[in-house]
Amino acid sequence: MGIFGSMSRYQRTELNTINDILYHRAQGQTAKRAFIFLQDDGSERGVLTYAELHHRAQAIAADIAKYASPGERILMLYPPGLEFVEAFFGCLYAGAIAVPAYPPRKNQKLGRLEAIIKDCHPALVMTTQNQALRDQPTFEENMGYSLPWLCNEQVTSDLRPLPTLEVASPDDIAFLQYTSGSTGDPKGVMVSHGNLMHNEEMIRLATEHTEETVFVSWLPMFHDMGLIGNLVQTVYMGCQCVLMSPASFLQKPVRWLEAITKYRGTTSCAPNFAFNLCAEQVTEEEKAHLDLSSWTVAVNAAEPIRAETLEVFSEAFAQCGFSRQVFYPCFGLAEGTLIVSGCQKSRQPVVLHVDAESLTKDKVLSVDAESQNALALVSSGHEWYDQEIVIVNPETNERCAADEVGEIWTRGSSVAQGYWNKPEETKQTFGAYLVTGEGPYLRTGDLGFLNHSELYVTGRHKDFGNLR
Template identity: 45%
Template sequence: MQPFNYSTLVDYLRDLAKQQPDRIAYIFLKDGESKEETITYQQLDQQAKAIASQISSLPSNNKPVILIYPYEQSLEFISAFFGCLYAGAIAIPCHPPQNLLAIKNLQGRLISSQAKIILTTQKLLTKTKHQLDPEIASQLVWLNTESIKFNQSINYQIPQFTPDHLAFLQYTSGSTGTPKGVMVTHQNLMSNQQMLQLVFAGNSQSIGVGWLPLFHDMGLIGNVLHSLYLGIPCILMSPLAFIQKPIRWLQAISHYRGTISGGPNFAYDLLCRQVTEAQKQHLDLSSWELAFTGAEPIRQKTIEQFSHYFADCGFRREAFYPCYGMAEATLFITGGLKNEAPIIKYVEEKALEQNRVVLSTIAKPGSCSVISCGRAWLDEKIVIVDPQSLTPCPPHQVGEIWVAGSGVAQGYWQQPELSKQTFQAYLSDHPEQPFLRTGDLGFLDHQELFITGRLKDVMMFWGFTCYPHHLEQTVQQSHPAFSLNNGAAFSINVAGEEKLVIVQEIERSYRNCLDVDELVETIRWRIFAEHFVDVYAIALLQPGSLPKTSSGKVKRSFCKEQYLNQNLKAIAIWQSPPSSSDLTTVIHRYLNPMTHLRRYSGLFRGKLRRFLYQIRQIDK
């Protein structure tokens, strides 16, 4: 069977159910290890038809349909998702409402989408009804899919719909603002799947393994739907099972001989910290052909450390596959060539602050590493654009990444003005083709895309550009008490001036032996020494309390909101005295020989002299 001959995944699944009915489509590990639940293509087809039949009988079947399922009931979620597709309904995958924030997000999606039907389990139905606002809950049709019988699918006729019919709304992560419902069509899905097959080079012998949340685009499209597209089994586990015991991910790859699996950068870091030498003795990762990584900044240190640490388990560095994508483009945008080592280059930090790219093939003082996220595929086009003039940037200049292609979604649900701004951008000198404005910053080098930051996250202090992930990395490398990938840097307005705030989680082992003064001074000095920025405030957080999206991205804008509203779960908060953060005072403080200047020796003094010279140039 050739999936690209089909116009929708619905048509493809129906034929899979006929041609290989008893082949296992998905295996879910209920305990994250050995307790299996399975579903075949025929069973999935029958369950989807039965759910679709029930949806079609409801009075609000032309409205979007909300899906909320516990992490441990992934197979029920998959059946419900395809049930919506079979009914021609617009599915909205949602985070299971485990806390007040999740309930708030669910209510926001109910209001913005105007959904009137919720598909869920009996347990969550009862619980969620009581958690939602009574007025909202009373207007909903609640459908417990566990009570639906297979025989309801016998006479159901799947409606006819075209490839441009909406399949589902993929809500954005909310890492830079309020989540929005991205309108994804069946054609968008098929185009993105064709691209994934091309770059992942999957075939009938491939095996997928995943732990990512299924309501998130990487988990749903990258794991669940791509395995279906290839007609191969996919082994799944709850994201909670992975977080509780990270080695379960590698054990599943080892046991089931997984070939395609991946996750954000933090997941690979976590494995390096948590998996012991004794546990490694029982792992065989030689089958792992493609370890994709995306959704957050990809770090060279992570690639090198993971590749080295698990080399004796059979993992090959060439399996690492950095890629770039977003919900607005369905999922995948760029990726490299399979089985080729990640492309790593070095850029001068000072030039980068001026949005210039000065490349080097080796690391040297004053440079930082950047990792290629690959190139465009199929009909995609990528342009680096000056966000102010809307003209293409010259070579080796940082600009906003614009994307065009059949994988780009249709816009934001019921937000025409925002959709126009984001999905219908035109180059000032070539107004014939619309582009998606990603909001990400980067540059192209020999058609390879390098990400440097987010347009909304870029900060400016004393005339210098700062990227939050650079500041966060500096903090987390400055002391073992700081948890990796669990910090946020953002700016706030204080008396008309932008000030830097650092929010950082503390490692659990340090909670009861903190020297707050030492940690504060460490952060302040390291940030100034490496970035020439004065820190205005620092919040040290309890472990696990930093706001993140479902894919592990830090929600900087929400961190900022919580900081301003004093809602962070902080162990300690430090703030600079009112009179001590003007430029003159800051410079004198760091020049004062009685301070900790000696900690940074001649290298720091040289940097500081260069900084003072630049300040004088700005003043002129």
């Protein structure tokens, strides 16, 4: 029967979901190393080929089916490691809805995690054995009831025949991405298989990724940029992803750049602060051993993008082969699956100088960089694929003029299905209409403007937390 067991259900030409694509990769790129996880010293703690990932996901899916029916939620509480990757695709193979979340710190009350559990009512908790030994007693004490727990180590990887699993359709919910608005109330964004496939294709188009792309990432895998932008995009493209823990990077930022050097990383994503941290802490002696010339897409997203950061990092690491045009500023959010806008690859980041005082009055006035009140804003790129972005007056629902700041609205096939179990919030956030009747649009809650089709994000709408 071989490594693919009885998965004949995937033997079809249509690649409608990421499940189909993983099976396709496992057949055509059997021995290719898909994921590598690094220890703090840079050595490889674990490796998954595409065939191994498929088989592990298949075995995990069979065990999930003992506890949960298709469509039921699986809470994923994993420390950094390849176990998360196996379990996430195992959930997808089982037709269950994955719920990635950050495991609680030791001796910490559940708090936000308890709210997530009460909202989505998981049928099963998945994690590693060590994490379960630490967290399971805390769960039972705080929740007042017990849930079944399944650890990766319990799942055997023999070649036993496995049951036929559910075939996912593009309309099925793949996972819930929990996000908190300003009210602090966790909301599970329902991301369908169709949303996921559309956004992955948009990422491919925007970044020009290929099978030769090499990701290097320290981002949390339960977060949308780490999960969708790194893990799922890797499988979508059939390329390779080198992972390390967030703590490994934060404790010693040069480890990130050393991994890019060693594995000839081509794409790596991070929030703005990470580039500042490297510029501040990486020493000249450490720079002497770095070669960043392979890096062609340096995604800067997830928080405000500072023009100064682009300059400081580029200057600090020019001697290591890094070029400023490698920076890839973009804009996205969980409710849009991930990416909403992005720039052209290998183009110098576009910086627009505007009058800071005018901006406080929601007016856009371009000025010279040397102007006394000049504020440098970095473009987050433009629309891709069939995604549409409009700037709207949030009080009147009218399109803003070209020189006005308004709320960023978007629509397209990447916009998620709404918030789990929250119909009113879903209607308010995902069901916005212009005064002309055009819609529905997703209200992002972010403020900005368009200039020559380039999106500039300027802040948050102060009343948006009340709407969510």
